[in-house]
Amino acid sequence: MRRTPALRRLVAQTRLSSSDLVLPLFVKEGISEPAPIASMPGVVQHTRDSLRKAAAEAVADGVGGLILFGIPAHKDARGSGADDPSGIVQVALRDLAGEVGDATVLMADLCLDEYTDHGHCGIVVESAAGEHTIDNDATLVRYASIAVAQASAGAHVVAPSGMMDGQVAAIRAGLDTAGFSEVAILAYAAKFASALYGPFRDAAECAPRFGDRRTYQQDVANSDEALREVALDIAEGADMVMVKPAMAYLDVVARVRRMVDVPVAAYQVSGEYAMVEAAAAHGWLDRESVILESLTSIRRAGADIVLTYWAAEVARLLRDPR
Numbered sequence: 001m002r003r004t005p006a007l008r009r010l011v012a013q014t015r016l017s018s019s020d021l022v023l024p025l026f027v028k029e030g031i032s033e034p035a036p037i038a039s040m041p042g043v044v045q046h047t048r049d050s051l052r053k054a055a056a057e058a059v060a061d062g063v064g065g066l067i068l069f070g071i072p073a074h075k076d077a078r079g080s081g082a083d084d085p086s087g088i089v090q091v092a093l094r095d096l097a098g099e100v101g102d103a104t105v106l107m108a109d110l111c112l113d114e115y116t117d118h119g120h121c122g123i124v125v126e127s128a129a130g131e132h133t134i135d136n137d138a139t140l141v142r143y144a145s146i147a148v149a150q151a152s153a154g155a156h157v158v159a160p161s162g163m164m165d166g167q168v169a170a171i172r173a174g175l176d177t178a179g180f181s182e183v184a185i186l187a188y189a190a191k192f193a194s195a196l197y198g199p200f201r202d203a204a205e206c207a208p209r210f211g212d213r214r215t216y217q218q219d220v221a222n223s224d225e226a227l228r229e230v231a232l233d234i235a236e237g238a239d240m241v242m243v244k245p246a247m248a249y250l251d252v253v254a255r256v257r258r259m260v261d262v263p264v265a266a267y268q269v270s271g272e273y274a275m276v277e278a279a280a281a282h283g284w285l286d287r288e289s290v291i292l293e294s295l296t297s298i299r300r301a302g303a304d305i306v307l308t309y310w311a312a313e314v315a316r317l318l319r320d321p322r
């Protein structure tokens, strides 16, 4: 059954479709030109204008959705920019609601790390001995407020990525109380404490100033725990669940897929992108083939939706194969 391309196509079990792909976009407050990200060649921090243009093009290319990350001009301990109605993500969401509106799915990453001066995903408390811990429950109050700000600005989906316990329930309650019962939650449910987020922390300028994220993100060594995190998030009201990163965690994607009956997303993260781009730039890998193989494999493992920095390019490639 492998004899001809037509036969292989006929019996292919997994198909890649542009409508399954979500494009992450970065928008930075107060810049007048798009700023390249050195560790993610081809990806930029957008201005409001360049974001509008990139979003419109990606939607025309056929991507299934967009997810926004904001980089505020000023950061503080409580991440005030995250839920400020005139904060960068809220402003950009309103721009995009006008530009592409219901032609796509507008998602917003819901976290504090891009907005806090310490770079952590939650409210940090310091003990008398100088030890830092994250105040889980104080963070939930902030997350609920951010969710309402993003929903008011036009997000169809909010995507909490901070891995605080109880975050989905707190956000669902906050949204419902404010009249946003139709805004969906894509939970970063099984998010691992991965070194593959390195380039993203350049892109979002959010590397933690002290410590690391291992007290709230999942231990790389565990997959049973991922299933527990996913089950909790669904019980709390998650409409979709995500595994992150993707390629090194396909076992987790497959186990989650077997366990749940909600859509499963996987995030092909910045480090996965950077590795392929770097090797391809040296001529060590066939760039397009590896991109398509990686995405097909993530879908084969069981992801319905893939977040990937190559979403728009792959959408074009699927439409006009070379």
Ligand code: PBG
Pocket (backbone or CB within 6 Å): 109, 110, 111, 112, 113, 114, 121, 161, 162, 196, 197, 198, 199, 200, 201, 213, 268, 269, 270, 271
């Ligand atoms: C947290 C967040 C991170 C990513 C998405 N949301 C960074 C982190 O947890 O350190 C990483 C995405 C990527 O690496 O592409 N707001």
